[in-house]
């Protein structure tokens with residue numbers, strides 16, 4: 001009878017009772033929670049009192065908490081510990097939840113009150129955050145169709161429901177193709193070139209899949225990238241690359257081609273219902289960039305110099321291939337392999353020699369230490385608090401005044417987890433709880449997909465893996481340090497071309513020699529990383545940046561182009577992508593690994609649709625922002641850190657982002673530090 005999702009959660013920090021939750025609990029809990037939410041907003045809308053900020057805006061901000069609680073648990077489980085039963089619920093619930101959103105954001109009585117307050121927002125005596133919350137809510141309603149006529153509203157709701165179904169399907173299909181493919185390495189010859197850490201990870205992956213004794217490469221990034229980097233077997237590299245880049249492109253149940261095409265058609269319809277010529281125009285109208293022209297101009301600043309640099313890199317790779325008696329033609333499945341060889345020769349850097357200094361546990365400690373020195377927070381392990389999987393480590397986060405939140409660290413790849421790395425939340429920080437007296441503390445999760453070391457052996461990270469760990473932890477801090485009153489503007493609920501600033505900025509501390517010296521220690525001897533290895537890492541930092549920038553920018557251009565379409569004819573996404581890459585002049589040797597058929601940023605939800613550029617946009621800010629510490633002569637300068645905490649990591653969306661950045665930096669950001677960071681500001685060596 002009793003549904004643990006609807007009972008009060010009395011565990012520490014109000015964490016969900018993970019052990020009691022079953023897939024079949026979700027549908028009835030969602031139904032009850034949606035009903036409760038509608039009753040709450042009916043009551044706000046039906047009030048006989050004239051609308052005030054408190055009785056309407058603050059009350060709306062506080063509504064729907066039961067639904068949020070159930071939804072947060074559900075979305076976290078379906079991302080990192082899913083099952084066929086949960087996936088079935090996900091498909092069933094996606095359109096119902098979208099339908100619920102439409103009901104909320106087209107609620108006529110509630111919107112009339114918000115609209116009336118918005119019209120008089122200058123006269124209400126609101127503080128800065130309150131005014132921002134009112135403006136954001138008003139825009140949420142407008143962008144969800146609140147001002148449309150009823151027939152258009154009905155069509156809009158149907159479009160949103162269908163989009164929810166399709167984006168859910170898209171993500172599930174990618175996971176299906178990923179878990180279906182295994183490259184089984186049968187013999188010593190199949191393992192040629194693979195250093196011990198890749199072999200160990202491949203054996204561990206085999207063991208987890210019930211093939212103890214064998215070695216397998218999966219399509220998880222932490223398997224496939226090292227395999228492409230080290231395997232001497234060109235035929236197997238090609239096989240792995242083709243499998244990796246054709247996810248979502250197989251005829252049959254997991255085919256994402258028709259799904260992406262329908263998503264694009266519906267997004268265009270969504271935009272045109274709002275009066276925009278394309279989805280890109282609609283999406284960009286609520287960003288810092290604001291227009292396609294601003295995005296294109298930013299991408300073009302890196303495109304030409306990066307192409308020139310990539311051509312220079314390709315020439316070096318080709319020369320190396322020739323010196324090995326190979327053809328000299330560089331294919332996309334060769335690039336990482338030859339690049340690693342060139343890197344070893346040019347910088348005397350061997351990935352396999354770096355990894356022993358980057359054990360996962362020490363890198364986690366490094367991230368925590370940087371947070372402590374910058375923001376005065378500590379992370380205290382709470383092994384007594386159970387999470388949803390034994391690999392998840394739970395920490396209480398404290399500052400000088402006491403506990404400020406809970407942090408769940410989920411670092412390993414497994415078949416039930418989607419690929420990539422991300423931050424999410426079980427609960428957002430606010431001081432607008434249902435029980436007014438108590439502040440609501442955030443519960444934040446970081447998910448990574450590191451290949452787990454063999455039993456008893458440490459998990460060793462590459463420098464890139466360590467960067468990913470710091471990146472996600474930067475997002476985590478954005479959620480944990482949030483210090484606002486209203487949930488609507490809490491933590492990472494910012495404009496999407498601002499959201500990568502706290503994460504990318506945090507990566508800079510990993511590169512600090514003092515941080516490496518303190519934390520990058522050999523997993524066997526405990527010896528700190530040698531100075532000259534740090535030197536070599538730094539000298540090699542621009543190596544292969546042409547390749548990286550070209551691949552990234554090409555994906556961002558394709559994203560923008562396909563969402564800028566104004567024709568409602570169904571599009572062949574594979575042909576469109578091919579034509580666009582040809583128009584751009586993407587070098588064949590580079591290739592793209594974010595093909596549209598599995599580009600989850602674009603099609604597993606709408607968060608990054610017409611928004612893949614946001615990483616580069618935020619990079620302009622993070623490169624310029626970190627310079628504030630460089631100028632102060634200390635990567636932990638207390639005064640700069642104080643402003644960083646106040647205006648970037650804890651202000652959420654309570655301040656307009658451009659204004660928040662200027663308050664931190666004293667001025668706006670320019671692109672030069674970003675170009676320098678990518679090594680694209682100097683002339684290309686001939």
Ligand SMILES: [Zn+2]
Nearest residue numbers: 471475500503
């Ligand atoms: Zn990120």
